[in-house]
Amino acid sequence: MLVAGKACLILALAVCLYGIGASLYGARTGRREWVASGRRAVYALAGTTVVAFVILEAAFLRSDFGFQLVLGHSSTTTPAFYRATAIWSSQEGSLLLWLLLLSLWSSLILFATRRRLREVAPYAAAVLLGFGAFFTALLVFLESPFDQTPGVVPAEGVGLNPLLRHPSMMIHPPMLYSGYTLFAVPFAFAVGALIARRLDAEWIRSTRPFTLTAWFFLGVGIVLGARWSYSELGWGGYWAWDPVENASLMPWLTGTAFLHSVMIQEKRGMLKVWNVSLVLATGVLAILGTFLVRSGILESIHAFGASTLGIPFLVLIAAMVGGSIALVASRAAALRSDHRLDSLLSREAVFLLNNLVLVGLCVVIFWGTFFPLISEAITGREASVGPPWFDRFIVPLALMLVLLSGIGPLIAWRRATVANARRNFALPLGVAALACVGLAVAGAASEPPALIMFTLAAFVLAGMGQELWRGTRARRVMSGEPVPLAVVALIRRNRRRYGGYLVHSGIAVLFVGIAASSSFADERDVRLSPGQSVTVGGYDLTYVRPTAELRPASNGRLERIDFGADLRVARDGRSLGTLVTEKSYFPSSGPMLGPVSRYFEGEATSEVGLRAGWQRDLWTAVSPDIGELRPIVEEGDKVFSDSAASLPAEQRGALLAEALRGLTARYADDPPPATFRVLVSPMVTWIWIGALIVFAGALIALWPSPRALARRAAAGYAARVGRETRVRVPA
């Protein structure tokens, strides 16, 4: 099926090129049928990409090692779930996934707008197909997923990197790519609106669901990455300001700014240049993010290897940036505002400030991420900045952001009066003041930024609560419903507003978790022998006994060796149970390694011992001292190679198993001291809870109200009746 897959991709490329031509021709000449054909080219792109993707998936699932990609990233011992998701652990497969998602969302938006945005949609289709052509060309000419394995096809594949064998890690790329590709939709429609000079709010309204969905998926991808880092990697942190992390955060920040500032354009016809620039920047940053992860231009924990994709991506980004600037500059007249900012005490002003803060955050992160390249260009020497530099700027900006997110909902559009302000801000400010005093007394005053963040979060949550209460009360005046029903009905009828309020609440909770866990954490790296204890953050941990185990794979062969520790946890004298942590050693397949030592030259992953709680997390990871075992391991190699050479295969296997069992027994009986990292972080759980609240709010805001759906269906019928009874006018 390799040929079929390759042919589908070539066909996809042809379809893209055709679609661009048809859409542009149809738009220029006003000939509907060419526009429709161009739109169908997008559907055809989706179709052919789905076929190619299914072919590749099927090859992975049945472990067809004739596909070079399957050989390099999967094996017969890989569980089915990871075999299915291994497709995007590779460069080629991830590009195909990107193309698939792009084509699906593009088909969706063009289908939804097929009767609207007559002047804009064809250009948007051309832009989306342009992206499609780019990625298809990469897949056809540079990084083909359908290469044949040369020579004899081996019986077993290389397998999936053990570090990736975690559900979060496999869902993370599709989430991120969904976010990136969904942001291409408003980008394309902004370009279309600019080209067609149709710069009213229509294109914004039509693409808003896609923008919000993009924001949602990208956010989920970012949080999943942070959670994976915290609970799977052996360092205990959730964010390192690494370039690949920053690459996904930047478009999310500008996307957030855009979601807010479009409301100003819809209400008052202001900020058109700003909006269009923001959405164009978001599209560029999304492509930049996709590019950074596979380019190798920056030092990062993501090793990139020799990639041939740097130049094509740079060309694409340059074209996007240049084209955007040219378009905005040439349409400046049509982008003039209908109104002006009346008062600083208005929701417009707060949204504008919020935008400036979000863009400011993005600028800081951009500068810090690309600083190695910037400094090299300016001073000739490559230099980089670390997390402390980022924190210096991010913390004050984040505080401002939370403050504004609390003020915005409490202020009216256009102009708020002082009397109104007094009425609306009294309660939230009071609650915040109480919180501040209470927390300061409780000890939070030792970290002023954290205390300020807690106070601001209290302000936001009190404000949101007040809004919900007042809205419910207003509704009950008219409907007389009991409180729970009134709340539900209120939210259902005002999804965007209350979904947004819920998002703000979630952000406040999230930042409380971040502030608490970064300011009040207690961390120790310590070397313990069995029986020894350490006290961290109020917890007493005792290294009770070592664990050593050989773990088989699904086909009975040895998959890995686990060395770990059982720890007893106590607090204030009270026992809290045990915590288990281990390190798994996977064998390397390098040809020059001895049969025993290869287990300690391959990948190692940590099983973190995590005791999560509402107030604080106890986190620990162990690093067994393999160095001490090295003489034994080398002896095992020697003994094995001396005596095993003369033995038949199964006996060799049995002898190896004996040797390894002896090794693990030796570790369990007489373990060298192991190094433990112990971390007690307050309120980490609230980061995840805050994120869940944010996503729940986004879903509420996204959900179409049943009334709107019914109206759309009715409108469809009415239109059909009108169409079918009307006399056709000759063209």
Place this chain on the structure above:
Amino acid sequence: MDPARKRTVRLIVALSAAVLLAGALVYTSFTASSETRTPSQLASAAKPGQVYELTGKVEPGYRRDGTVTHFRVRDRAGNVSVPVSYEGTIPDPFRAGREVIVDVRKEGAVFVGEKDSLVTKCPSKFTAEQKS
């Protein structure tokens, strides 16, 4: 103040804030950054006490001494290597042949690693060819 004047004032304030932020960014990044160096660059010219960001490959034959790990970092494509002493936990992917990034400071003949600055690059997912 008439509206036009108000708008001009606001614009000036906003622009000034932006300029201030930009200035702070530029200034702090150039003063607070650590230079990226390869082992050969460090071996030839390293000021004692200055923090550098060292990038390179881990050479085989590293050893643990309590909580301190002694290893050598080699040029990605070359033979010059420098000795590094790093205190604390070593990241999971760390092994011979892997690429690392670590902030170091020259102390005598050895480069001492800064706490928590050792990053081992995940083995490349996106290599051109995956050889077994």
Place this chain on the structure above:
Amino acid sequence: MVDLLVVLAVLALVVLLVTGPLRRGERGDEDDAERAQLEAARDAKYREIRDAELDHRTGKLSEADWRAQDRALRAEAVELLRRLDALSS
């Protein structure tokens, strides 16, 4: 052999799909697009009216300010409805 069949099938479907409008000589209705656009604008205007009322009832908008905004928004909505009705006549 299977490869060839799959490719031919996909190719045929794609060509059929993409040339459909060209073969039919589709001419969409301008009015349809205009109607859908107006209806979307009308729905957005209704939401604005409801939002303003909620803002007033939760104390963000004073009585006077709300009445003024409400009047303006309702006038804009009426204009949209008028244009919609003009379309269907």
